[in-house]
Amino acid sequence: MISGTTRLLGVIGDPVAHSRSPRMQNAALQALGLNWAYVPLPVKAANLESVLRGLQAVGFVGVNVTVPHKEAVAQLVDELRPTAQASGSVNTVIFAEDGRLIGDSTDGPAIAAAVASEIEETYRGSVLVLGAGGSARAAAAALAQDGCAVQIHARRFEAAETLARDLVGSGNVVAVAELPDPVGGVVVNCTPVGALVDPDGMPLPASRLLDVRVVVDLAYRADATPTPLITAAAEAGCAVVDGLEVLARQGAKALEIWTGESAPLEVMLAAARGD
Template sequence: MQIITGKAKIAAVLGWPIEHSRSPLLHNFWLQRHLIDGAYIPLAVKAEDFNTVIQSIKAAGFKGCNVTIPHKEAAYQCCDVVDETARKMRSVNTLWFADDGKICGTSTDGDGFVANLKDTGLTLTNKKILILGAGGAARSVAYSLIQENAQISITNRTLQRAEQLVQDLGAGQIIKWQSWAKELGQFDLLINTTSLGMEGKEDFQFDLQHARADLVVTDIVYVPRMTPLLIAAQQKGLKTIEGLGMLLHQARLGFSKWFGVDPSVDHELTEFVANSLKK
């Protein structure tokens, strides 16, 4: 049994609300696996209290934290040091407190997404990729794909947001939302970064009739694990990649910074977290 002492390393996840987060589950799984004297806890933090809480947990000796909705932009603003990824995103999801007292931050969502794809044996260089959505998740995913020398196109129900994203990234093409389904034949990979198909959100019928037989389809949504898009793709005989792996891979950097171990994402962890999604 894992024993926590007065020397324990402590990290947290901050959000409002926070009950939905699976991050405590997976980080504490890794702590148990590696017999680390530490803990990872959820903290429900209102937007107006965010900066006060960050300073408080830093003063209390926490190693750092993850941040989720609605705090990613506020977390970026509170950092003393950020990397190029965070500057491009203008948001962070991972903070760590350096020995000199500085607050350091980065965004691991995009790299977690790419790592999940590579885990399946997918190569990304020069692949033509269509991204559905132009929000924060799309921004992270698109930026990391560009670093892999992939060719990206963006489609979004609000055209102006897609145009702004392409402008900010300095790369990519725009496809109108009304016509993306008819353009599928030119793409190697389709990515849904929207909430379409998420449990409790609006239903949506995905039209894949123009897809090539070798199109790979993936979704960042992981509740449910098999989203309407993935179901439609499987019914058409297309290869699919579910979104849970992105959640697991994006957590690795923070765990390494806080607890000093680079953990692995494997079948045991995936099934452990997946089982919690059924409850």
């Protein structure tokens, strides 16, 4: 039960009704025995700065940031930690006691860790990133910094080109107008296709998955059922990392930043899946 001494966290985005972060983070906070609560906060782009300052003013410890605000928040905070600076994307905000808004990003490290867990080593091969938004920025930057050769493919080629230019200091990152043939290596879907957008759709044809080792799909559904991409990748024999696993991994890293406690990853993943 929330009381006058409860410390508050949340997730801001538009929309957030589908988000499984509140159930996941609240399960973790309960497991840690902390008098904290995590709430969903729908926020329109026009209100973003005023909401951030308002949440700080009423005593929130921090918030996660989801679509479509990750890049905008990177421009609004007072300080960017190195991972967020490199990607130009923020998914975690810390409200410092001195009044500063500090932006961090746990998306990229979570994706890199998930890929490494499937391959059982730090991966330094080819990666195809689908999309050019905030999550794609974080994923491409983190994987390039790990030594991967990253190709970015987006619906609008100019958006992929802009992102590749922005990340030139992170490593080997290029934009591609067409899907590579063969695709190979690792595919990271950072688009909402298969979940919030076109629920029955695929961000790339199933026929292009036959030579892929690992598929990571950041999209996830409110009912936790697999996206078409995850289903097709599993059928093609790929190792798969779904959006709920990525959500749990990035959420665990954010929780550790806010609380200083070791996050119970398995508890969080079970809660995200509704187990």
